[in-house]
Amino acid sequence: MTIEELRKICKQHELYLTPGVNDKLFCNLRGFRNIANLEPYTGLKALFLEGNALQNVDGLPRLELLRCLFLQQNAIHDLSGLHCLPGLEVLNISTNHLEDLSGIVHCSALQTLLCSNNKLSSYESIAHIRHCQQISTLDLRENEIEDPEVLEIFAGLPQLRCLYLKGNPVVESIRSYRKTVISRLPGLTYLDERPIFDVERRCAEAWCAQTKSPPLSSFKRSSRSRSAGSIYRARAPFIRHTLLLSFPTSVSGLFHMAFSRQNARKKRHCERKKGDDWMPVGWCMQGCGWAGG
Template sequence: MLLAERPTFAGYRPWSSRRDAKEVDEHGSTLMTPRYLLQLCREQKLYQTPELNDKMYLHFKGFSKIENLEPYTGLRSLWLEGNGLTSLGGLASLTDLRCLFASQNCIEEITHLSTLHTLDTLNLDNNLLKRVSGLAGLTRLKTLQLANNFLKDKASVEGLKECPGITVLDLANNKLEDVDVVDVLAELPNLAVLNLMSNPVIAKIKNYRRVMISRIKSLTYLDDRPVFDKERLATEAWARGGPEAEKAERERQRDEERKAQDRNFEALKKLQTEARARRIEKYGEEETEPAYSPKLKQMRNDMLRKIDDDDNDNDDAGDAEPARREIAAAEGGGGGVAPIRRFVEMSTAGKRIGGGGGGGGGGVDSDSDDGDDDADIDQQQVTKKSQNVASPPPPPPLEQRRGEAVIVEHGDLLSEIAATIPHLAEARAAAAHGSWIREIPDDDDEEEEEDYDDAAEEADENIPAFEAEENGRLRLKSSRIGERREAWGEQ
């Protein structure tokens, strides 16, 4: 049971209000007494039975000596950072210990660790170590951190050979200045991560990084940078034949990369060829370029004409000449200029208000007009639009709207859109004979609209319609609930 879950009873007082079990010696250092250890367990919400705890936090408590930890045999992680410890004695009973963190203490020698056969990580940063020793029994030690100590020469690190399983070694910010230290590090067969930053020996080793990588074969990370395979191959070539061999090796690597990319490209090309052959075998010869229908070509030409017409309104006549030539080429014309279609003004009732001049019908105008005629036509269009907004003609009676459709010219685009609606048979029939527009009741007249909808439902017919708006937008509607189509076209 956790101490935090202990039941309360009459007269029970929480530990925060009980007498503190902390005791100090004559020097002011905190004593590691059983009562104080038990109090720390309770404060940290650990188990009240010592052997059940697998971790314990004893850092920054002011301890000067490790003692009374014998009952805590189940510990696997122990924090002793920031105390005044001078020795690691008192840990012999912790045979299951995996991680020991004892940085920021006053330890001068590594001792009393021979029984910790399962120790994996040992952190002794910021201590007073002058020599590495006492690692003979640590057969499973992988990570050793000895940064910010007083290691100086080769003899001070000779003890690393006693623990050949070291994989991560941190010797940063020491006093190492003997270049023979590299010989000791090269004898560690599993060393993969090495940190020697802020040591004088780095400045004394010429081509420091190349030397370290070539000497330590298992190194994958040196100081603050990883060691990749390409760098290792180039460094080993440098060790064999100098800068020329390194240059040749790097060129070989580049050639190999290019060859690999070429192989990948050829493999992809082969896959494409095989897929194309299977498609031809299954479906026949490959399809040629898609041929567009005349309606789509006409739609494209209408869009180009609209752009050309806008250019005539805003720019000189010569600026629109490329678009006109493109329209003429698309329609197969000779050297002549394609005509420009003018807009046809229509009311919401489907009545034609007016259109551009010319004998082409439906607002077709010749492009041979001069600038004054264009200005007059534009002014007439503006006047007609204002008249349409100010006083639109009254809609026909409801009976007439139910029984007949008002046919108006408004371009092939709307006919095509009307013909593509599957469930409107009347729309397809109208598209076969020309364009059509059927008026719908005004939105403002709610009563008339309700009568119109009721009549449509009784007749069980789909009544499509186009609404003409001021901005040149045509809205296609249907009596079916939720059915709405919108299209852009010429009014």
């Protein structure tokens, strides 16, 4: 990262050739292996360094006005150079080789921290986040975090609103993961792939109030299933007996039932009209059961 290369970048993006006047600098996708010669760019508010071959951030000068730093898709394993950025609010260090976040302890103004796809694995590797009390968005997806106690760290961030943890073993190790996280973090409004609505929060808090009990919805569902099954088993003999009495078991039985009902109707009709000359004799005899043997 030479002075001449930085000047070419400014020309390419139609920025000012006077370094201190620029408030942004696009040094992304350049193959840079180190950070250097940025001292004159004192007015920077956004610095784009993603997609390079950086292994650390030691070359960063003290940039008092810098608010956004983009370092994703590098090979960074050390963040100790961030101490010179006291006003940093947005930091993207996703897709690097970080095993801990100790370098962010001096970034007290940090609000958005994106560090997915790294090698963070233990409680201690992310414990330094507690020094950044202004964090509202935290992305830790696709790491190797497996200690459920990390929820204590998140609970110590009063401004935390959005949390992304999917892709970590801890998601599988926490019982009823989503309910547990929501109940432990009362200020959270977005967890992983979807927002947290008031109804879901109330349900999670109600579930949490049940000490060592299964979720309320699951308990009710299983109780209903057991009750319905018990009732059916108890009444099964009676139901089968009723069905056998109510329905014929063959096609001939259907015809027999229909013919019997027809004869009964004709017989009642004959009794009402008995003595009338116009009544067909054959019909009456058939209805009374005399016809057809």
